[in-house]
Amino acid sequence: AQRVTQPEKLLSVFKGAPVELKCNYSYSGSPELFWYVQYSRQRLQLLLRHISRESIKGFTADLNKGETSFHLKKPFAQEEDSAMYYCALRRNNNNDMRFGAGTRLTVKP
């Protein structure tokens, strides 16, 4: 079975500092990895997915199959990045998605 681990429940950085939210997974096949974000009082929404290989709101994430990781990075954090972030995995032959426990990011002024 697949498993997603986000080791940090809380992460706090100052505005302008780099930020990295960690995500590790366990799955023997080829996974699809996603980052979802939930801003205060808003619904959970997709931030980015590894197959798109794009940068959204300055965030990037690279799938490292050797380390089974999909860490989310941003070089200069902004206060509006404060939110709950979830890493998620979908198996390549299935439709259901599993999520990590989430990391609450706080960007201080």
Place this chain on the structure above:
Amino acid sequence: DVKVTQSSRYLVKRTGEKVFLECVQDMDHENMFWYRQDPGLGLRLIYFSYDVKMKEKGDIPEGYSVSREKKERFSLILESASTNQTSMYLCASSAQGQGRSPLHFGNGTRLTVT
């Protein structure tokens, strides 16, 4: 834009009551999901459905059942609500096939069982 609508934002029910949580999506998605969201535990999959009248158990199906009579509607049923089912419930949908989409979520239903 995909819209996933959950019928109630807040619900308060008593222990032992039968509870229905309703979810409707407007994008003709084949897949629909129910998760519960708890602090420190993230999102845990309760049930999902990949077609009308089809369902599969997720990781925590105990105490829940689901119904999918129409493609656009997916209901979560708590046969006899208990206090440990107090939580935020999220519905989601996605498309199948080669163009498999990410999940699109509703706003959530915060259920309190007293």
